Amino acid sequence: GEDVEQSLFLSVREGDSSVINCTYTDSSSTYLYWYKQEPGAGLQLLTYIFSNMDMKQDQRLTVLLNKKDKHLSLRIADTQTGDSAIYFCAEGTGNNRKLIWGLGTSLAVNP
């Protein structure tokens, strides 16, 4: 079946860039998402990208999509301690009912 994989942990220093990677298996994915979960809170949509795009930039966030390799990345520039959270990659093909979620990458930002 469809699968989404992410590395579980990433540690960076404050001010550095963070790159969180995700691979997926469903080649018919139309939307790919990044959600952020802060401690004790629900998931919050950070950004998403359509499958016909290669890149999307939103302030400090850059999403890169390599459809050939089924690889999605989220780059956070100038990472701050407030960026410490779990980041989930998700992919969808037709509707929100069938989102496939990764297990999440826990980002630790060290001062």
Next chain:
Amino acid sequence: EAQVTQNPRYLITVTGKKLTVTCSQNMNHEYMSWYRQDPGLGLRQIYYSMNVEVTDKGDVPEGYKVSRKEKRNFPLILESPSPNQTSLYFCASSMTDNPGNTIYFGEGSWLTVV
């Protein structure tokens, strides 16, 4: 403020004692769903609802019931909770099930069944 509200946020209960986790959204969203989040298993969908009186099973519906009598509310019912239902539960909603619609999540409900 747009929000999805769940209650209770934290609950410890005993095996077999029926409980309900309420969920309410104030955005007039048609689509609502329940997830559970477990270590190593990620986010798994329990039930979803496309609109009032329309509900359907997600990936892990066993042991759960839901109802959608009103658009804003989507309670999750555990008729006879068991320890394997100890988990973090999230309610979510979106305008419709169109993947371009942002999914809004509640803050989560920590449930422990002893």
